[in-house]
Amino acid sequence: MEEIEFYIDATVETMDGAIKHLNIELSKIRAGKASPSMLDGLTIDYYGMQTAISGAASVTTPDARTIAIKPFEKGIFAEIEKSIRNSSLGLNPMNDGEIIRLSIPPLTEERRRDLVKRCKQEIEVAKINIRNARQDGNNSIKKLKGDGVSEDAIKEAEDKIQKKTDAYIAKIDQVFNEKEKDIMSV
Template sequence: MNEEVQFILDATKESMDGSIAHLEKALIKIRAGKASPAMLSTVMVEYYGSQSPLSQVANINTPDARTISVQPWEKSMIPEIEKAIMNSNLGFNPMNNGESVIINVPPLTEERRRDLVKQAKSEAEDARVSIRNARQDANKDLKKLDISEDLLGNAEIDVQELTDKYIKKVEDILDVKEAEIMKV
């Protein structure tokens, strides 16, 4: 196959891989009832004048399925950590015991589960759109090349097969997440 065509296919695959990675990252933030340190992955804390990820100023773990414990390396950071968690819009209400910040993860109501499934579906749709955009860009780039009609047709079929494969991946990831969210 033509090198230019292969380059376009590789770039398209890379772009679609990026869409899948973004989807997985977005779905980690959608909680599924069970406490996980990943729920706090987006929390940034004011640390000596600069914003730092929570994981760089404290040890985060889950003593049980409904609790997240945040043990700061400096006790003076407890109020900052509480403030950062409150401001992160994750819906958590942190408490401190003087040593660490404790977050009780409330069980999800049926309505909240449905909302989270909608949110997951929305993220999946964004990933599908991103994959289709990559297909569209690839087809445009292929048409710009000075290649035979047969080669162009075959390359477009390859791009479509790639698109179908990645859309299927999105569906599989969404199905797993949806089952995780709805499991009581």
């Protein structure tokens, strides 16, 4: 029974990881409000190493429609601007020599629908990851049958994993509904 609990715990841990990854990916999808996390994943060449913008500059949001980036060194303004322009954010940086400002335009209805589609893609990836975790957990438990574990114990463990799977899928749907509401609200 200890082995079964180990596999169930490992499966739940993998499902938790899928939810955490989903939340990270959804935080990158903007809902019309400025957020420093929008720049997560953007890197610059900083002393020969790829460095996140937040690692080479102070990133703040002075208001709901603006991101302010204050580089730690004046020499990296061009690198930061280039990284932002080449990203999929669709933002145009404005440099005043001290701070780079990014104005976040209000979202159009069409853009909101596109963002919801992107969210749905991330949601589907998360659901697939949850189902894969369930399958891996069930396969690991079924292998215990050869080690003398009863079929009833295996069936009970599979039922536990299915209940966890259902709970995580419901959690994912709830996360999507909140994000969709956030994106579609004007």
